[in-house]
Amino acid sequence: MKQGIPFFLLTMILISCTEKKTNYASYQDYPAPLQTELWLDYSKEQTTFKIWSPTAQMVKLNLYKESIGGEAFEHYEMSLEESGIWSKQLKGDFSGTYYTYQIKVNGNWLEETPGIYAQAVGVNGKRAMVLDLESTNPQGWDTDKGPKTSYPNEAIIYELHIRDLTIHPQSGSSKPGKYLGLVEDNTKGPHGISTGLDHIKELGITHVHLLPTFDHYAINETKLDSAQFNWGYDPQNYNVPEGSFSSNPYKAEVRIKEFKQMVKTFHDQGIGVILDVVYNHTGRTENSNFNLEVPGYYYRHWENGKLSDASACGNETASELPMMRKFIIESVAYWAKEYHLDGFRFDLMGIHDITTMNEVAKTLKAINPNIIIYGEGWTAGDSPLPIEQRALKHNTQKMPEISAFSDDLRDGLKGSVFEDASTGFVSGAKDTEESIKFGVVGAIHHPQVDYKAVNYSKAPWTNEPWQSISYVSCHDNHTLYDKLKVSRPDADEAAIIEMDKLSNAIVMTSQGTAFMHAGAELLRTKKGEHNSYNLSDSINQINWNWKFEHPDVFNYYKNLIALRKAHPAFRMVSATDVVSYLTFAAVENGLVSYQIANNANGDSWKNILVIYNARTKAVDYKLEGEWQLAVIDNTFYMDEGPKISKSIKVPAISMLIAFQK
Structure with missing residues (x-):
């Protein structure tokens, strides 16, 4: 009898034949299928799953009945197509089925991942779900539109955290801390004052800016009865709403339906919705969804191979790499189309490259010309990306459709956010007038501004005035009231209030795009806390008693906004006109x-x-x-x-x- 090949050896040969062997010299050598559709392709007849993983040897698709717990009821080996694309097509209607991908690299199986293009996820975002997205649309969604904004400085932006506005025991909301609680009407606070959505309408702002509302790591969605808070600047799944703000994070479709209903309700009131997006870093590094697909590729590294960290959060993404740029552009486009968003605020925008940001703007403006795009024109640390390529404030003139925050005006008004004792124009500092003038004209070139005397920028950095975001406070650092209190301990309460009002009076009569922090109109305090990103509701919440206690301050802000809206002279559209x-x-x-x-x-x-x-x-x-x-x-x-x-x-x-x- 002839001796055959041993079974274990035959198995190893078969595996070696099916596993892909790759050996790229650098990330630049990776194939970049820029035209390939990587989003889940669902129909009632079939669903096609795709993932880009050029270094994978094998990729598995796992199917689950639940969003958490239980074993996969089916496993499929995905097929390698060209340019590192792996795919699997399944016949039948798989809507409601949860799934994950699993990548084998260098002989090791990585953790399961929902994939970076996941559009629906279950509790804590570990498993994606196949979903007919049309089934999540609220009534009237087909005709839903946000406000028309010919130029960004027509907007008056109100920055808020969804939980903050309704979580106070006297907010009057029946759904505190939730998407639908934010747009609940006829809510009353202490002594019958209007709260929530009615307060926002009464104030008169045009756009709400939501702190990061896509799925993030910080909140354990299985323990929402325990005290948890986070701003959300630790992204997990970029194309899915955060589950803790929904009524049921276990069911993937619920957060999507409720987010859309929130947007629709704001739009019905003539209010636009801007999403704070954090593409500059991920909330995890080693086991982030990006690294569980293509280890290392999506991040910047120094020449010695060490991860760069311009975000000061452990990593920074490499927007200049083709597939990262593709992801960012397609992700914002998805939010604009699927969720009808009216704008995007880019966290630490200076980490991104100028080309990517210009492509983002071009793509979004083609979808909706009213979309507003702005960001922080700085980084939190050094980066391998050359300074001339970064989307920094002083490179704003190279990004003609994008606006950046004016820290020149912010700190010129009230003093440095990094130094408690520092004061500004409204709080008695000397030689701050040129910084105020610079803010008033929207950081353009104006012959009457002495740029050498401006606090930070020694030259104009905008093409047009609306490219400057005029503001004096935001979620970061002290609230305006707290900053004035800590920097002027000698001033009495009446003087502090006058400084507060004058600060935002200057913001609202400046030529840039007006931006205000939610609660500034109520003398919001965080009890002196600098950085409240993970502190309790008692620190972060809007206390609606403030509105009852300070009606004069609220009415002043309300009138400021009405003045700006009534008089276009405070929002000229061109530098030439200014x-x-x-x-x-x-x-x-x-x-x-x-x-x-x-x-x-x-x-x-x-x-x-x-x-x-x-x-x-x-x-x-x-x-x-x-x-x-x-x-x-x-x-x-x-x-x-x-x-x-x-x-x-x-x-x-x-x-x-x-x-x-």
């Missing part, structure tokens, strides 16, 4: 004034006089000609104010506006 129509007048220590002339940007007021007095005493301001008061101290006359001439006393720490018809 230079032509806006002229600075008296500028002295603690005082900045300017005029806007000739019905700028189609304004009903022919000439406008704006005076910011940060001094602790009233200023006797001389006038040329006759004017009509629009704003003085806490009074907003708008079009109905008294006539003034010769001179006017500008109250201490306040803004005055007058106009000529």
Whole structure:
């Protein structure tokens, strides 16, 4: 009898024949199938699963009945196509089936992953689900649209965390901390005040900016009855809403339905929805979904092979690599199309490369020309990406459709966010006027700005004024009220309140895109905490008693917003117009004034006089000609104010506006 091949040896030969052997010199050598569709392709007749993993030897597809627990009821070996694409097509209707991929690299099976293109996931995001996305659309979704915004500085952006707005025991919400709680109408707080959505509508903002609301690691969705809080800057699944804000994180379709209903309700009220996105790093590194597909590829490294960390969160993504760029562009496009979003705020945008950001803008504007795109024009550390290629604030002129935050105005107004004792224009610092002027004109080139005297930027960095995001506070660092308190311990409460109001009065009358932190209109405090990203609700929540206690402050903010919306002269669309129509007048220590002339940007007021007095005493301001008061101290006359001439006393720490018809 002839001796045959031993069974174990035959098995090893067969495995070696089916396993892919690859040996790339560097990530740049990896194939990049940029035109290949990597999203799940579902129909009732069949579903096609795809994953890009050029270094994999084998890839398995595992099917589950539940989002957590239990064994896979089926395993399939995926087939290798060209350019590192692995696929598997299954006949029949698999809607409602959970699945994972598993990659074999260098002879080792990695952890299971839902895949970076997962569109629906179960509890804690470990398993993806096949889903008919049309079944998640709320009634009227086909005709749903956000507000029209021809230029970004027509928007007044209100930055909030979904949980913060409704979690207080007196918020009046029946769904505190949830997507649907945020858009619940007719909620009442202490003494019958309006809260939640009705408060937002009453305030008059045009867009809500949601802190990261895609699926993140920090919250354990199986333990939502325990105290948990996080801002969400630790992304896990980029194309799925966070489950802890839904009514049932175990069912993948629920969070999608409720997120869409939230967007639809905001749109029904004429309010746009902007999503804070964190493509610059992942919440995990070694076992992130990116590394469980193509180990190492999606991240930047130094020449010695060490991971770079410009995010200060353990890693940074490599947006300049073709498949990472493809992912970012397709991901934001997916959110824009599937969820009807009206804008995107890029966390640490300076980590991304300029080419990627311009492609993002081009893609999004083709989907919806009203979409607003802005980001933080800085990094949190050094990066191997050359400075001239980074989407930094001072490179904004190379990104003509994108805006960046003006830390020049932010810290010019109230002092450095990194130094508690530092003060700014409103809190009594000297020699801050040029930073205020720079903020007023939207960081453009203006012949009356002395750039050498601007706090950070020594040159203009925008092409047009709307590319500058005008703000004085956000979720990071102290709230405005807390910063003023800690930097001016000698000031009484009344003075602190006047500084607070003047800060955002300057923001709302600057030519950039106006942005405010939720609760600033209520003197929001986080009890002096600098960084509340994982602190308790008692620190982060909006306490609705503040609205009852400070109605004068709320009404001041409400009137500021109404003023900006009514007068397009405060939001000119071109640098040419700002230079032509806006002229600075008296500028002295603690005082900045300017005029806007000739019905700028189609304004009903022919000439406008704006005076910011940060001094602790009233200023006797001389006038040329006759004017009509629009704003003085806490009074907003708008079009109905008294006539003034010769001179006017500008109250201490306040803004005055007058106009000529």
